[in-house]
Amino acid sequence: GAVVSQHPSRVICKSGTSVKIECRSLDFQATTMFWYRQFPKKSLMLMATSNEGSKATYEQGVEKDKFLINHASLTLSTLTVTSAHPEDSSFYICSARAGLGWTYEQYFGPGTRLTVT
Amino acid sequence: GNSVTQMEGPVTLSEEAFLTINCTYTATGYPSLFWYVQYPGEGLQLLLKATKADDKGSNKGFEATYRKETTSFHLEKGSVQVSDSAVYFCALSDRGGGADGLTFGKGTHLIIQP
Numbered sequence: 001g002a003v004v005s006q007h008p009s010r011v012i013c014k015s016g017t018s019v020k021i022e023c024r025s026l027d028f029q030a031t032t033m034f035w036y037r038q039f040p041k042k043s044l045m046l047m048a049t050s051n052e053g054s055k056a057t058y059e060q061g062v063e064k065d066k067f068l069i070n071h072a073s074l075t076l077s078t079l080t081v082t083s084a085h086p087e088d089s090s091f092y093i094c095s096a097r098a099g100l101g102w103t104y105e106q107y108f109g110p111g112t113r114l115t116v117t
Numbered sequence: 118g119n120s121v122t123q124m125e126g127p128v129t130l131s132e133e134a135f136l137t138i139n140c141t142y143t144a145t146g147y148p149s150l151f152w153y154v155q156y157p158g159e160g161l162q163l164l165l166k167a168t169k170a171d172d173k174g175s176n177k178g179f180e181a182t183y184r185k186e187t188t189s190f191h192l193e194k195g196s197v198q199v200s201d202s203a204v205y206f207c208a209l210s211d212r213g214g215g216a217d218g219l220t221f222g223k224g225t226h227l228i229i230q231p
Contacts, residue, residue, distance in 0.1 A: 042223055043221040046220070059218070093161070106219065108162070
């Protein structure tokens with residue numbers, strides 16, 4: 001159980017276009033999902049917290065107008081990279097939170113490799 | 118702000134060797150600490166966690182003890198196997214369990230040779 005999927009696994013887009021990445025919790029409901037970005041040989045960096053039915057909370061330094069997050073249902077969050085540029089090329093990973101209180105656990109998707117040409 | 122520092126690899130060991138991957142952290146308050154493992158082509162999986170000082174997390178032969186006095190959470194395994202080859206991430210969360218977004222270390226690539 002507790003499987004999280006991401007789609008697509010890889011995407012190549014042209015500079016200036018937008019690309020949408022989906023994160024789904026397949027066998028549980030997640031009121032909260034997280035989006036991370038991973039640079040080569042760097043740690044995962046939290047970009048934003050996605051809450052079902054409300055606005056996402058962005059970490060300092062993350063442009064909310066560039067990285068649009070929508071959490072429209074309890075099993076789906078989407079990250080849209082708008083007007084993508086080569087510096088947006090990265091590995092994007094989502095996680096979905098399950099449990100309550102001290103039993104919370106995050107389950108991670110396999111990641112999406114974005115390349116902007 | 119919070120930060121996690123872990124030894125960078127790759128770390129190459131022979132099968133049945135003893136493993137230690139160091140992890141130290143900086144955080145306000147009393148964070149929860151985690152080790153995640155990422156096998157090739159797969160997503161991160163929780164390996165073990167500890168939510169308060171002196172707690173020991175353990176799973177699949179791996180152990181780590183939450184040391185508040187040294188702000189450390191070193192990962193150990195007595196006898197590694199080839200199947201343990203993966204990237205290991207140390208992480209922390211401000212609130213209990215995994216309630217909040219995690220702060221990760223850079224990851225340690227572990228290679229176990231037969």
